[in-house]
Amino acid sequence: MDIQATAPLPAAARADVTLQVLMIGLGSEILAIRTESVREIIDPVPLTLVPGARSFLPALINVRGNVIPLADIALRLGLPRGPETPDTRFVVVEIEVDGDPIIVGLIADKVFEVTEVQSAQSLPTPRIGARWNPDFIQFMIRWGDEFVLMPDLELLLS
Amino acid sequence: MDLDPAEVFRQEAAELLESLESALLDLGQKPGDGELVDAAFRALHTIKGSGAMFGFDRVASFTHDFETAFDLIRKGKIAANHEIVTLSLEAKDHIRLLIEDPISTSEAPGQRIVSNLQKLLAGDGAATVSPAAMAAGPAESAIPPGGQQGWRIRIAFAPEVMRNGANPLALLDDLRELGQCTITANTDAVPELSALEPLDCLISWSVELAADCTRADIEDVFLFVRDEMDLVIEPLGDAEAAVVPEPPGLHPEVAQQQDSTPTRPATSAPTHSAERDAADRNDAVRRTDAKGQTVRVQAERLDELMDRVGELVIVQARLSQIAHAGADLAIKAIAEEIERLASGLRDSTMGVRMVPMGSLFGRFRRLIHDLSRDLGKPVEFVTVGEDTELDKTMIERLADPLVHLIRNAIDHGIESPERRATSGKAATGRIELSARYVGAQVLVTVQDDGAGLDTARIRAKAEESGLLALGAPMSDHDIHQFLFHPGFSTAKTVSALSGRGVGMDVVKRTIEAMRGTIDVSTVAGKGSSMTLRLPLTLAIIDGLLVRVGRSRYIIPLSAIEECIELTPEIEARARGRNMLDVRGDLVPFLKLRQLFCEPGDPKPFQKIVIVTIGETRVGLVLDQIIGSHQTVIKTLSKLQADAAMFSGATIIGDGSVALILDVAQLLTMSHTQRSAERPAEAA
Numbered sequence: 095m096d097i098q099a100t101a102p103l104p105a106a107a108r109a110d111v112t113l114q115v116l117m118i119g120l121g122s123e124i125l126a127i128r129t130e131s132v133r134e135i136i137d138p139v140p141l142t143l144v145p146g147a148r149s150f151l152p153a154l155i156n157v158r159g160n161v162i163p164l165a166d167i168a169l170r171l172g173l174p175r176g177p178e179t180p181d182t183r184f185v186v187v188e189i190e191v192d193g194d195p196i197i198v199g200l201i202a203d204k205v206f207e208v209t210e211v212q213s214a215q216s217l218p219t220p221r222i223g224a225r226w227n228p229d230f231i232q233f234m235i236r237w238g239d240e241f242v243l244m245p246d247l248e249l250l251l252s
Numbered sequence: 253m254d255l256d257p258a259e260v261f262r263q264e265a266a267e268l269l270e271s272l273e274s275a276l277l278d279l280g281q282k283p284g285d286g287e288l289v290d291a292a293f294r295a296l297h298t299i300k301g302s303g304a305m306f307g308f309d310r311v312a313s314f315t316h317d318f319e320t321a322f323d324l325i326r327k328g329k330i331a332a333n334h335e336i337v338t339l340s341l342e343a344k345d346h347i348r349l350l351i352e353d354p355i356s357t358s359e360a361p362g363q364r365i366v367s368n369l370q371k372l373l374a375g376d377g378a379a380t381v382s383p384a385a386m387a388a389g390p391a392e393s394a395i396p397p398g399g400q401q402g403w404r405i406r407i408a409f410a411p412e413v414m415r416n417g418a419n420p421l422a423l424l425d426d427l428r429e430l431g432q433c434t435i436t437a438n439t440d441a442v443p444e445l446s447a448l449e450p451l452d453c454l455i456s457w458s459v460e461l462a463a464d465c466t467r468a469d470i471e472d473v474f475l476f477v478r479d480e481m482d483l484v485i486e487p488l489g490d491a492e493a494a495v496v497p498e499p500p501g502l503h504p505e506v507a508q509q510q511d512s513t514p515t516r517p518a519t520s521a522p523t524h525s526a527e528r529d530a531a532d533r534n535d536a537v538r539r540t541d542a543k544g545q546t547v548r549v550q551a552e553r554l555d556e557l558m559d560r561v562g563e564l565v566i567v568q569a570r571l572s573q574i575a576h577a578g579a580d581l582a583i584k585a586i587a588e589e590i591e592r593l594a595s596g597l598r599d600s601t602m603g604v605r606m607v608p609m610g611s612l613f614g615r616f617r618r619l620i621h622d623l624s625r626d627l628g629k630p631v632e633f634v635t636v637g638e639d640t641e642l643d644k645t646m647i648e649r650l651a652d653p654l655v656h657l658i659r660n661a662i663d664h665g666i667e668s669p670e671r672r673a674t675s676g677k678a679a680t681g682r683i684e685l686s687a688r689y690v691g692a693q694v695l696v697t698v699q700d701d702g703a704g705l706d707t708a709r710i711r712a713k714a715e716e717s718g719l720l721a722l723g724a725p726m727s728d729h730d731i732h733q734f735l736f737h738p739g740f741s742t743a744k745t746v747s748a749l750s751g752r753g754v755g756m757d758v759v760k761r762t763i764e765a766m767r768g769t770i771d772v773s774t775v776a777g778k779g780s781s782m783t784l785r786l787p788l789t790l791a792i793i794d795g796l797l798v799r800v801g802r803s804r805y806i807i808p809l810s811a812i813e814e815c816i817e818l819t820p821e822i823e824a825r826a827r828g829r830n831m832l833d834v835r836g837d838l839v840p841f842l843k844l845r846q847l848f849c850e851p852g853d854p855k856p857f858q859k860i861v862i863v864t865i866g867e868t869r870v871g872l873v874l875d876q877i878i879g880s881h882q883t884v885i886k887t888l889s890k891l892q893a894d895a896a897m898f899s900g901a902t903i904i905g906d907g908s909v910a911l912i913l914d915v916a917q918l919l920t921m922s923h924t925q926r927s928a929e930r931p932a933e934a935a
Contacts, residue, residue: 146897154901156909198889
């Protein structure tokens with residue numbers, strides 16, 4: 095595998111910090127999402143499609159009386175996403191866009207577990223050989239035998 | 253709740269400055285009104301006092317000079333005039349700056365204002381008191397009749413006066429400064445030591461003051477505790493016959509307290525003004541009642557309450573749906589009860605958020621005062637319907653659009669005094685700002701008696717900028733709509749205030765964002781008016797729930813004119829032109845299935861909902877009309893701001909989300925769609 099550093103490691107990755115993350119599956123890839131931004135994980139609820147919205151934000155859902163947008167991050171990253179299965183979950187995250195907190199649901203094919211990873215074990219994203227759009231990935235990090243993707247949610251959703 | 257004390261002062265000062273401003277503006281019109289001078293003085297005095305208390309020393313020292321000036325006016329030593337009012341308004345602005353930013357606000361304007369004031373006072377000091385100011389206080393300046401000069405004063409404070417920070421002894425000292433006093437304390441009300449509450453003030457005093465001062469001077473000593481005391485002032489010597497009549501209406505509180513004091517019935521007000529006193533008393537009682545029942549609440553808390561009520565209404569709708577689907581009578585009864593409670597709660601919560609328009613109108617008086625001075629166009633400002641209430645969020649959002657409309661009315665609408673004279677109008681222009689309810693809407697109108705809109709010039713300008721083909725037929729109404737086009741201005745010269753063509757399009761957008769519309773009407777030579785039609789509230793609307801393809805949508809009921817069926821005959825007659833013949837009128841229609849890219853063919857007998865925005869009518873073709881729906885509006889997240897066809901979303905009975913159609917946007921889109929050769933149909 096051709097691994098080529100293109101950007102300096104993010105600050106969080108340079109010092110050895112323990113990051114608490116939620117592992118979610120999108121097709122064959124695994125993404126790590128920091129638990130600070132995760133609010134809840136829910137079973138799929140009925141969607142309301144929004145005509146005229148951007149394709150990666152296709153729908154609205156009702157989460158406890160709040161209407162929030164649902165994001166198809168697989169589509170945004172350019173990853174294939176499997177059909178809806180009993181494992182499909184919506185991960186509700188809170189991110190900051192232009193200084194305002196915004197709550198968004200993410201479609202995940204599978205939710206694995208909450209775990210800890212060491213930032214020392216992170217690697218910059220290779221520009222070549224990736225099936226995903228590297229602009230949205232902060233870095234990759236080792237989790238057991240695998241390298242998982244650490245997406246930049248703010249960038250990904252705005 | 254812990255609040256920064258400085259913040260508390262700022263809030264308090266903001267209100268005081270507002271009342272100061274309105275007193276000053278009124279004073280500009282009625283320079284002799286003693287009550288207004290008092291109000292201004294009291295506001296200044298309190299700002300100074302609390303400013304010093306909270307460490308706003310610059311505020312305190314600056315305000316001091318104005319307090320002194322108003323004290324002089326109050327005592328009739330100088331007369332209030334236009335210059336003093338204008339200067340005081342400047343001073344008020346400076347005080348506001350000092351309060352907002354006590355450190356970096358520059359000294360220079362303050363010094364200039366103070367020196368101007370001193371010049372004014374010096375110039376005025378020798379001048380005679382205006383007759384109006386004299387007339388305002390005939391009783392106050394009355395010297396007691398009879399040979400012996402002096403006053404008998406009876407003072408009884410409310411027991412809790414000391415807890416509120418007043419110091420009776422200091423007030424007695426102030427009395428002593430007026431002249432020789434013989435003070436007798438009455439300790440009858442003081443109980444046994446064991447029953448004594450040390451913080452209560454139970455001692456009353458009677459004072460014989462041998463001094464050549466006026467009644468007003470004595471009242472001034474107690475100016476700030478008068479609400480908490482009984483004060484009786486009578487001339488020395490002839491207590492029975494020479495009771496100085498209370499100036500009718502001027503000090504209702506005093507009159508009332510004199511009258512209702514149970515401990516000294518002998519000194520009640522003279523009988524000839526008894527009726528008036530009774531009226532005043534009612535007035536005063538009502539006023540204290542109103543004071544006691546007001547609670548200040550942070551705006552965010554109200555928003556939060558409204559959100560909660562919104563959620564409750566949604567959940568209640570779901571409960572009702574489930575209850576009515578089942579057969580359990582007990583659950584049905586409970587569901588109905590909850591429905592009743594929820595709708596009552598919704599109405600009272602919306603009521604809490606309602607603010608009278610008067611709070612907004614007051615802000616424009618200053619604007620008009622300044623504009624009319626700067627432009628040299630005397631303007632009379634009339635407001636009607638200040639009691640009309642509107643959701644507080646809407647009132648806030650209305651401020652800027654109204655500023656634009658009022659500016660335009662003065663700058664472009666009202667002619668110069670010379671031109672007015674030649675067309676036989678009074679030199680003073682008139683701007684009327686009115687608000688009234690029409691159905692579930694509020695109409696806010698800005699009307700001027702100026703020259704009216706120059707339709708020909710607007711047309712010429714539109715043709716010149718290529719918005720309109722030369723000589724193309726167009727109704728006056730449609731021509732006036734060009735005013736709201738971005739960058740459109742017919743002003744020959746760009747003034748500092750308006751004429752840059754920025755603003756009217758913003759006004760229109762702001763109003764439409766509130767689901768409102770703007771109507772323009774004008775009569776050449778007589779003036780023009782701009783009417784804003786606004787819904788009562790932003791939080792909950794009546795909507796019509798409809799289905800298009802698989803999805804359900806809400807159309808605001810206020811925009812709907814009628815619903816008709818799209819029969820095969822109508823469709824055949826339309827011949828693919830997407831036009832509809834509604835009782836002789838040609839109404840274009842939009843097929844929502846195409847617009848929303850719903851796949852598949854519709855079933856026959858679709859419905860058409862005809863909506864209107866301003867004067868434009870459009871039919872929306874959809875699959876099914878489900879019914880009316882109390883719609884709690886949830887705004888769309890910023891991430892979906894590009895979904896412009898929708899103004900928000902709501903949660904319907906089964907817990908799913910329905911989008912709310914933004915009818916105004918749909919109309920705009922249908923315009924662009926027409927020119928872009930129907931991309932939806934091609935898709």
